[in-house]
Amino acid sequence: MLSQKSRYAIRALQHLADRYGQGVVPLAEIVAAQNIPAKFLTVILSELGREGLVRSQRGRVGGYALIPAPTEVRIGDVIRLMRGSIALVPCASRDPHEHCEHCLPEAECRLRALMLRVRDETARILDAVTLADGNLALVADKP
Amino acid sequence: MLSQKSRYAIRALQHLADRYGQGVVPLAEIVAAQNIPAKFLTVILSELGREGLVRSQRGRVGGYALIPAPTEVRIGDVIRLMRGSIALVPCASRDPHEHCEHCLPEAECRLRALMLRVRDETARILDAVTLADGNLALVADKP
DNA sequence: TTAATTCCTATCGTATCGATAGGCAATAAA
DNA sequence: TTTATTGCCTATCGATACGATAGGAATTAA
Numbered sequence A, B: 001m002l003s004q005k006s007r008y009a010i011r012a013l014q015h016l017a018d019r020y021g022q023g024v025v026p027l028a029e030i031v032a033a034q035n036i037p038a039k040f041l042t043v044i045l046s047e048l049g050r051e052g053l054v055r056s057q058r059g060r061v062g063g064y065a066l067i068p069a070p071t072e073v074r075i076g077d078v079i080r081l082m083r084g085s086i087a088l089v090p091c092a093s094r095d096p097h098e099h100c101e102h103c104l105p106e107a108e109c110r111l112r113a114l115m116l117r118v119r120d121e122t123a124r125i126l127d128a129v130t131l132a133d134g135n136l137a138l139v140a141d142k143p
Numbered sequence C: 001t002t003a004a005t006t007c008c009t010a011t012c013g014t015a016t017c018g019a020t021a022g023g024c025a026a027t028a029a030a
Numbered sequence D: 001t002t003t004a005t006t007g008c009c010t011a012t013c014g015a016t017a018c019g020a021t022a023g024g025a026a027t028t029a030a
Helices: A004-018 A027-034 A038-050 A075-083 A110-126 B004-018 B027-034 B038-050 B075-083 B110-126
Strands: A054-057 A063-066 B054-057 B063-066
Touching (some): A004 A027, A004 A038, A004 B110, A027 A038, A027 A063, A110 B004, A110 B110, B004 B027, B027 B038, B027 B063, B038 B054, B075 B110
Antiparallel strands (some): B054 B063
């Protein structure tokens, strides 16, 4: 499962992508439009700021803005950022990963072999979609 | 992420599938071969028994055995059994599902649209592999 | 009877998760 | 310069889920 935090992050970034190039968007607007708890969202946006995805402006007309062009931010990247990995099990990450506890040697684990395939398919989908894609269901699905 | 419990369940079932038709397999054998905490495994196998996947025999030469033929048990089914769903977000399940908290109406949620596609691809892979498949990585991958 | 084995329920410690509190810092407008 | 507005940071909280174990009852073959 994706954490609630990851989902909020993606939806907030989608909102900022829709306003890309229009200056900063106040927190309250995102909160109202996306139905996300305000305080929690500040934590999430600060984190995204530290990762370089979002810039912020304080004060009277403050708010947040997406830094990269929406076409440059893949949903897969956002999930990796928030969750660390796209894989369903620790040992099935393509990045340097922890071993699963109480498992067999990775080379012998049938479950791992399967989960690697799931990971690759998932990554293929999530890395083909960016924040610029409005209706994500309609994006071309070409391997 | 798959829970540890789900992973143990799959690996235990794979082990029983390998011994299919050879009578019951004692817990200790599964524990030794699969490196799973014994007490925890009894809980898992009891649950799988209640779901009709496993039968058990008590007493001196007791143990567990898979009930359906290994070819009839899809990994996707096992995961649905243990975790309730294959989807990465609650609202992206194809079965009757809960709504996500603090979200938009489902029809408007771009994230949901994407996650439905991920779910379908994942299900396609996991439902094409059964407990009978030895090296899961080599199963044909034909849409 | 005895040893081996599974079954059931309760419980435990920990980690994570979602969320909020509360105060500090910055900024623009009055 | 004052003030209202807005974001920033750290700590913390309550709830829940998770992984695992304890302890004993029930079953069965030797």
